[in-house]
Amino acid sequence: IIFSTFASRFFSPIGMAELPENNLVSSFWFLNTPEQVQLRLVCSNFQKLVDTCIAPEWKLSFRCSVFPHRRSVAHLPIRVLRSSRELWIEDLQLSGAILSALANPAWRLPLTSLRVGCRTRARPRPVPGLEPLTSSLSFARLTYLDVQNNEIGDPGLAAIARSPFSSNLVHLIVSSAMIGDAGMQAFSSGRFPSLTSFDAAFNNIGSSGLQALSASSHLPKLAFLNLGGNSVGSPGVEAFAASANFSDLLSLDLKSNNIGPQGMRALATSPRFPKLTSLKVHSNSSSPIGLEGIQTLASSTYFPRLTFLNASDNQIGHSGVQAFVDSRNFSRLTALNFGGNFFRDSGIQALVSSAPFPCLAHLHIHRNEIGPPGMRVFAGSSNFPRLTSLNLSENPIGVSGLQALARSSHFSSLVSLNVSQVQAGPDGWQELLTSANYTALRTLELSYNQIGDLGLRALAYSHFPQLTSLNLRGCFVGVDGIRALTSSTTFSELTTLNLECSQLGAAGMQALALSSTFPRLASLHILSNGVGDAGMETFAQSQNFSCLTRLEAEDNQVGDLGIQGLANSFHLPSLTFLNFSRNQIGDAGVEALALSTVLTSLTFLDLASNKFGDRGVQALSGSANFPNLTTLFFTNNNIGVSGWQALAASPYLPKLSMLCTGYQAEVAKTHGVAAIDFTSAFASMDPFND
Numbered sequence: 001i002i003f004s005t006f007a008s009r010f011f012s013p014i015g016m017a018e019l020p021e022n023n024l025v026s027s028f029w030f031l032n033t034p035e036q037v038q039l040r041l042v043c044s045n046f047q048k049l050v051d052t053c054i055a056p057e058w059k060l061s062f063r064c065s066v067f068p069h070r071r072s073v074a075h076l077p078i079r080v081l082r083s084s085r086e087l088w089i090e091d092l093q094l095s096g097a098i099l100s101a102l103a104n105p106a107w108r109l110p111l112t113s114l115r116v117g118c119r120t121r122a123r124p125r126p127v128p129g130l131e132p133l134t135s136s137l138s139f140a141r142l143t144y145l146d147v148q149n150n151e152i153g154d155p156g157l158a159a160i161a162r163s164p165f166s167s168n169l170v171h172l173i174v175s176s177a178m179i180g181d182a183g184m185q186a187f188s189s190g191r192f193p194s195l196t197s198f199d200a201a202f203n204n205i206g207s208s209g210l211q212a213l214s215a216s217s218h219l220p221k222l223a224f225l226n227l228g229g230n231s232v233g234s235p236g237v238e239a240f241a242a243s244a245n246f247s248d249l250l251s252l253d254l255k256s257n258n259i260g261p262q263g264m265r266a267l268a269t270s271p272r273f274p275k276l277t278s279l280k281v282h283s284n285s286s287s288p289i290g291l292e293g294i295q296t297l298a299s300s301t302y303f304p305r306l307t308f309l310n311a312s313d314n315q316i317g318h319s320g321v322q323a324f325v326d327s328r329n330f331s332r333l334t335a336l337n338f339g340g341n342f343f344r345d346s347g348i349q350a351l352v353s354s355a356p357f358p359c360l361a362h363l364h365i366h367r368n369e370i371g372p373p374g375m376r377v378f379a380g381s382s383n384f385p386r387l388t389s390l391n392l393s394e395n396p397i398g399v400s401g402l403q404a405l406a407r408s409s410h411f412s413s414l415v416s417l418n419v420s421q422v423q424a425g426p427d428g429w430q431e432l433l434t435s436a437n438y439t440a441l442r443t444l445e446l447s448y449n450q451i452g453d454l455g456l457r458a459l460a461y462s463h464f465p466q467l468t469s470l471n472l473r474g475c476f477v478g479v480d481g482i483r484a485l486t487s488s489t490t491f492s493e494l495t496t497l498n499l500e501c502s503q504l505g506a507a508g509m510q511a512l513a514l515s516s517t518f519p520r521l522a523s524l525h526i527l528s529n530g531v532g533d534a535g536m537e538t539f540a541q542s543q544n545f546s547c548l549t550r551l552e553a554e555d556n557q558v559g560d561l562g563i564q565g566l567a568n569s570f571h572l573p574s575l576t577f578l579n580f581s582r583n584q585i586g587d588a589g590v591e592a593l594a595l596s597t598v599l600t601s602l603t604f605l606d607l608a609s610n611k612f613g614d615r616g617v618q619a620l621s622g623s624a625n626f627p628n629l630t631t632l633f634f635t636n637n638n639i640g641v642s643g644w645q646a647l648a649a650s651p652y653l654p655k656l657s658m659l660c661t662g663y664q665a666e667v668a669k670t671h672g673v674a675a676i677d678f679t680s681a682f683a684s685m686d687p688f689n690d
Contacts, residue, residue, distance in 0.1 A: 111138060111139060111141065111142060112141050112142060112143045112144065113142070113143065113144035113145075114139065114142055114144065114145050114146070115144070115145075115146040116146065116147055116150070130147075130152055130155070130156040130159040130160065131159050133159075134159040134160055134162065134163035134164075134165075135163070135164070137164075139163070139164075139165050140164050140165055140168075141165065141168060142165040142168060142169060143168050143169060143170045143171070143194070144169075144170060144171045145160070145165075145169060145171070145172050145173070146171075146173040147173070147174055147177060148173045148174065148175045148176055148177065148199070149175070149176040149177070150177055151177060151178045152174065152177045152178070152179070153177070153178045153179060153180075153183065154179060154180055154182040154183030154186065155183075156174075156177065156179075156183070157174060157177070157179050157183035157184070157186060157187050158182075158183060158186035158187070160172070160174075160187070160190070161186050161187045161189065161190025161192075162190065166190050166191060166192055167191055167192070167193055167194065168194055169192055169194060169195050170194050170195060170196050170197065171195075171196070171197040172192075172195060172197070172198050172199070173199040174199065174200050174203070175199050175200060175201040175202050175203070175226070176201070176202045176203070177200075177203060178203065178204065179200060179203040179204065179205060180203070180204040180205060180206070180209065181204075181205060181206050181208045181209035181212070183203075183205075183209070184200070184205050184209030184210070184212050184213055185208070185209065185212040187213070188212040188213045188215065188216035188218070189212075189216070189218075190218060191218045192218055192219050192222075193218070193220060193221070194221060195219055195221060195222055196221050196222060196223045196224065197222075197223065197224040198219075198222060198224070198225055198226070199224075199226040200226065200227055200230070201226045201227060201228040201229050201230070201253065202228070202229035202230070203229075203230055204230070204231070205227060205230040205231065205232060206230070206231050206232060206233065206236065207231075207232055207233045207234075207235040207236035207239070208236075209230075209232070209236070210227065210230075210232040210236030210237070210239060210240055211235070211236055211239040211240075213240070214236075214239040214240045214242070214243040214245070215239075215243070215245075216245060217245050219245065219246070220245075220248075221248060222246055222248065222249060223248055223249060223250045223251065224249075224250060224251045225246070225249060225251070225252055225253065226251075226253040227253060227254055227257065228253045228254065228255040228256055228257070228280065229255065229256045229257075230256075230257055231257065231258065232254065232257045232259070233257065233258055233259065233260070233263065233287070234258075234259055234260045234262035234263035234266070234287075236257075236263075237254065237257075237259045237262075237263035237264075237266050237267060238262065238263065238266040240266075241266040241267050241269075241270035241272065242266070242270065242272070243272060244272055246272065246273065247272060247273070247274065247275070248275060249273050249275065249276055250275055250276060250277050250278065251276070251277065251278040251279075251308075252273070252276060252278070252279055252280070253278075253280040254280065254281050255280045255281065255282045255283050255284070255310070256282075256283045256284065256285075257284060258284055258286045258287035259281060259284055259287065259289065260284070260287035260288070260289065260290075260293070261289055261290050261292035261293040261296070263289070263293075264281065264289040264292075264293030264294070264296055264297060265292070265293065265296045267279075267281075267297075268293075268296040268297040268299070268300040268302070269296065269300065269302070270302060271302050273302065273303070274302065274304070274305070275305060276303055276305065276306060277305050277306060277307045277308065278306075278307065278308040278309075279303070279306060279308070279309050279310070280308075280310045281293075281310070281311055281314070282310040282311055282312040282313055282314065282337065283312065283313045284313070284314055285313055288313070288314040288315040288316075289311065289314045289316070290314065290315050290316060290320075291315075291316055291317055291319050291320045291323075293314070293316075294311065294314070294316040294320035294321075294323060294324055295319075295320065295323040297311075297324070298323040298324040298326070298327035298329065299323075299327060299329075300329065301329055303329070303330070304329075304332075305332065306330060306332065306333065307332050307333055307334045307335065307359070308333070308334065308335045309330070309333060309335070309336055309337070310335075310337040311337065311338060311341075312337045312338060312339040312340045312341065312364065313339070313340040313341070314340075314341060315341060315342070316338070316341045316343065317341065317342065317343050317347070318343040318344060318346040318347035318349075318350060320341065320343070320347075321338065321341075321343045321347040321350045321351055322347075322350035325350055325351055325353075325354030325355075326350075326354065328354075328355050331355075331357070331358065331359070332359055333357060333359060333360055334359050334360060334361045334362065335360075335361065335362040335363075336357075336360060336362070336363055336364070337362075337364040338364065338365055338368070339364045339365060339366040339367050339368065339391065340366070340367040340368070341368055342367075342368055342369050343368050343369075344368065344369045344370065344371070344374065345370060345371055345373050345374030345377070346374075347368060347370075347374075348365070348368075348370055348374035348375075348377055348378050349374070349377055351365075351378070351381075351383070352377055352378055352380075352381035352383055354383065355383075356382070356383045356384070356385065357383055357384055358385065358386065359386060360384055360386060360387060361386055361387060361388045361389065362387075362388065362389040363384065363387060363389070363390055363391070364391040365391065365392065365395075366391045366392060366393040366394050366395065366418070367393070367394040367395070368395055369395065369396065370392070370395040370396070370397060370401075371395075371396055371397065371398065371401070372397055372398045372399075372400040372401040372404075374397075374401075375392075375395075375397040375398075375400075375401030375402075375404055375405060376400065376401065376404040378404075379401075379404035379405045379407070379408040379410070380404070380408065380410075381410060382410050384410070384411070385410075385413075386413060387411060387413060387414060388413055388414060388415045388416065389414070389415060389416040390411065390414055390416070390417055390418070391418040392405075392417075392418060392419050392422065393418045393419065393420040393421055393422070393445065394420070394421045394422075395422055396422065396423040397419075397422045397423070397424070398422070398423055398424055398428070399424050399425065399427070399428030401422070401424075402419070402422065402424050402428050402429065402431065402432045403428070403431050403432070405419075405432060406431040406432040406434075406435040406437070407431070407435070407437075408437060409437055411437065411438070412437055412438070412439070412440065413440060414438055414440060414441060415440055415441060415442050415443065416441070416442065416443040416444075416445075417438065417441055417443070417444055417445070418445035419432075419445065419446060419449070420445045420446060420447040420448055420449065420471070421447070421448045421449065422449060423449075424449055424450070425450045425452075426450055426451060426452035426453075426454040426455050426476075427454065429449070429451050429454075429455035429458055429459075430454075430455070430458040433455065433458040433459045433461075433462050434458050434461055434462055434463070435463065436463045438463070438464065439463050439464065439465060439466070440466060441464050441466065441467055442466050442467060442468045442469065443467075443468065443469040444464065444467060444469070444470050444471070445471045446470075446471060446472055446475055447471045447472065447473035447474055447475065447498070448473065448474040448475070449474075449475055450475070450476055451472065451475040451476065451477070451481075452475070452476045452477070452478070452481065453476075453477070453478050453479075453480040453481035453484065454481075455475070455481070456472075456477055456480075456481030456482070456484050456485050457480075457481070457484040459484075459485060459488075460484045460485050460487060460488035460490070461488070461490075462488075462490050463490070464490060464491075465490060465492075465493070466493055467490070467491060467493060467494055468493050468494060468495045468496065469494070469495065469496040470491070470494060470496070470497055470498070471496075471498040472497075472498060472499055472502065473498045473499070473500040473501055473502075473525070474500065474501040474502070475502065476502065476503065477499055477502035477503065477504070477508075478502070478503045478504070478508065479503075479504065479505065479507045479508045479511065482499070482502075482504055482508045482511050482512055483508075483511045485517070486511050486512055486514070486515030486517045487515070487517070488517055489517070491517055491518055492517075492518075492519060492520070493520060494518050494520065494521055495520050495521060495522045495523065495547075496521075496522065496523040496525075497518065497521060497523070497524055497525070498525040499524075499525060499526050499529065500525045500526065500527040500528060500529070500552070501527065501528045501529075502526075502528075502529050503529070503530075504526065504529040504530070504531055504535070505529065505530050505531060505532070505535065506531055506532050506534040506535035506538070507535075508529065508531070508535070509526070509529075509531045509535030509536070509538055509539050510535065510538045510539075512539065512542075513538045513539045513541065513542035513544070514542065514544075515544060516544045518544070518545075519544070519547070520547055521545060521547060521548055522547050522548060522549045522550065522574075523548075523549065523550040523552075524545070524548060524550065524551055524552070525552040526551075526552065526553055526556065527552055527553070527554040527555055527556070527579075528554070528555045528556070529556055530556060530557055531553070531556045531557070531558065531562075532556065532557045532558065532559075532562065533557075533558060533559050533560075533561040533562035533565075534562075535556075535562075536553070536556070536558050536562030536563070536565055536566060537561060537562055537565035539566075540562075540565040540566045540568075540569035540571070540572070541565070541569065541571065542571060543571050545571065545572060546571065546572070546573060546574065547574055548572055548574060548575060549574045549575060549576045549577060550575075550576065550577040551572075551575060551577065551578055551579070552577075552579045553578075553579060553580050553583070554579050554580065554581045554582050554583070554606075555581075555582040555583065556580075556583060557583065557584060558580060558583040558584065558585065559583070559584040559585060559586065559589065560584075560585060560586050560588040560589035560592070562583075562589075563580060563583075563585050563589035563590075563592060563593060564588070564589060564592040567592040567593045567595070567596035567598070567599065568592070568596065568598075569598060570598050572598070573598060573601070574601065575599060575601060575602060576601050576602055576603045576604065576628075577602075577603065577604040578599070578602055578604065578605050578606070579604075579606040580606065580607055580610070581606045581607065581608040581609050581610070581633065581635075582608070582609040582610075583609075583610055584610065584611055585607060585610040585611060585612060586610070586611045586612050586616070587612045587613060587615040587616040587619070589610075589612065589616070590607065590612045590615075590616030590617070590619055590620055591615070591616060591619040593605075593620065594616075594619040594620045594622070594623035594625065595619075595623070595625070596625055597625055599625065599626070600625055600626065600627060600628065601628055602626055602628060602629055603628050603629060603630045603631065603655075604629075604630065604631045605626075605629060605631070605632050605633070606631075606633040607632075607633060607634060607637070608633045608634065608635035608636055608637070608660070609635065609636040609637070610637055611637070611638065612637055612638065612639075613637065613638035613639055613640065613643060614638075614639060614640050614641075614642045614643035614646070616637075616643075617634070617639050617643035617644075617646055617647055618642065618643060618646040620647075621646040621647045621649070621650035621652070621653075622646065622650065622652070623652060624652045626652065626653065627652070627654055627655070628655055629653055629655060629656055630655045630656060630657050630658060631656075631657070631658040631660075632653075632656060632658070632659050632660070633660040634659070634660065635660055
């Protein structure tokens with residue numbers, strides 16, 4: 001029984017969980033203040049921390065993080081699960097052993113929600129079949145099922161369609177699951193009378209798969225359909241548009257499906273979707289909807305409730321914009337994304353000469369080759385009275401375009417402004433950054449502009465009292481610029497600051513460390529700034545960053561002395577995310593981290609591409625100071641057999657659910673550590689699209 005002196009002060013034992021035979025011992029404690037149980041399991045030398053509520057009148061949930069290769073699911077406590085309604089097993093890739101354990105008929109779990117989707121987007125791996133799960137009485141009441149990024153394939157989706165819980169399902173997520181047309185045909189023949197949300201994005205579904213779905217009358221309540229990232233093409237969309245089975249559809253996502261102008265015409269001329277509020281047809285680069293497609297959509301009167309439209313990257317051109325705004329059929333739009341359509345200044349002229357968009361709050365017109373003349377026209381327009389978010393990035397609007405934007409009084413409601421990569425030099429930013437017309441801004445994206453120290457001095461006198469996020473990545477910020485910024489009294493609300501790819505050096509870090517300008521700063525990004533050991537040691541001694549939870553310090557020439565300074569600092573008690581990849585940290589530095597008692601809140605640690613080896617890994621593996629660590633990156637170091645053996649034998653990583661070893665995976669597997677490479681786990685996502 002695990003019961004430390006610390007735990008005994010806050011928890012009182014209330015009983016033993018009933019465990020299957022041959023399981024390791026576990027116990028749980030009742031948390032006095034919210035009524036919550038914390039259950040700690042020891043399984044194959046890795047402790048699994050599980051939180052669950054047990055008050056019978058509450059909606060109960062059960063969450064745990066496990067290694068994909070461990071059979072930990074078989075060790076879950078039956079008593080707790082019997083009182084639960086939701087089972088979340090984060091970042092799990094299914095296997096035969098796990099499926100058999102979940103489907104154990106002795107459990108009789110009254111679950112309504114099962115989430116075993118691998119949200120890290122690791123490469124899917126084959127699953128031996130979902131029959132144990134889909135035929136188990138434990139899941140007869142399921143209403144929510146998430147198996148994304150598990151290679152269930154066509155047989156898996158067919159098994160779900162035959163399952164006893166298919167009639168209860170309300171939400172089904174099978175994205176990135178290697179499903180093809182055969183799977184969709186089997187799914188379409190099943191009965192899902194309660195299903196309202198179906199996500200099958202990023203599979204191998206073609207036109208025949210969507211045609212089968214279109215012919216199905218077994219999905220009467222479907223309201224949200226995501227088929228993005230497949231290959232349904234125009235024949236599939238034509239069949240779907242002709243179907244009378246989806247009249248309650250509210251949201252349709254067909255991004256990256258090569259639907260072409262024919263597919264867009266089929267949708268636009270269909271009266272079958274009168275309730276549609278959200279339509280995504282972006283990124284159809286191989287077969288874009290083009291001018292013909294957007295003209296057909298513009299003339300359509302069948303989408304009276306549409307509020308969200310994403311038609312970016314579709315080669316619609318300025319004539320397409322003109323046709324769209326002339327139609328006046330989309331006055332209810334609150335979000336419009338026309339980015340990457342290269343409609344140039346003439347497209348902007350069409351946009352501003354149309355009738356006003358009274359409801360539009362979010363406008364993305366990035367990457368459209370808009371120049372200074374177009375920007376001047378746009379800045380003078382009063383067509384967007386409720387605009388709160390504007391993306392103008394990757395347009396060559398230049399200095400005069402920025403000046404026009406600065407002088408405009410038509411965008412005083414903006415909360416988010418993105419003017420990254422707009423080809424303006426240091427002397428072109430002063431007017432915008434000191435403008436009094438944007439006092440409501442909370443997010444300002446300025447990355448990859450030649451703002452320099454001159455622009456930073458202007459920014460120090462800005463009128464952005466509510467700003468919470470500032471991105472200065474690649475803006476040529478030097479020591480003088482950071483000194484000017486840190487002397488400002490404007491940024492007391494700032495929580496996120498990105499100074500990546502600048503020229504801070506040790507002196508810039510010292511200026512930052514001595515400043516009390518950012519009392520609420522929670523996330524600091526200083527990648528590729530050459531701060532070195534001296535800069536990191538100075539920063540670690542600062543008392544001005546007690547709220548900092550995330551520090552991104554990749555590629556900064558930080559060695560053992562710098563990381564030792566951080567490890568011994570008592571001024572950063574809130575840190576949960578630490579990235580020191582691509583530095584010069586050796587065994588001594590990792591040993592200092594292992595001995596630190598001030599980094600116990602860390603959940604993410606990236607030490608990839610450094611210079612430590614077995615000694616460092618052994619120290620970290622033997623440390624009890626990282627009880628909350630869930631993610632560990634060791635890629636491209638000098639770790640050998642003894643290092644992996646120490647990690648495999650460690651009892652001190654109770655929550656670790658992601659281990660990235662990269663190039664050394666085969667070495668690790670050889671010596672008893674099933675290492676999984678999650679290098680692509682954190683692929684950047686476009687929040688507008690996803």
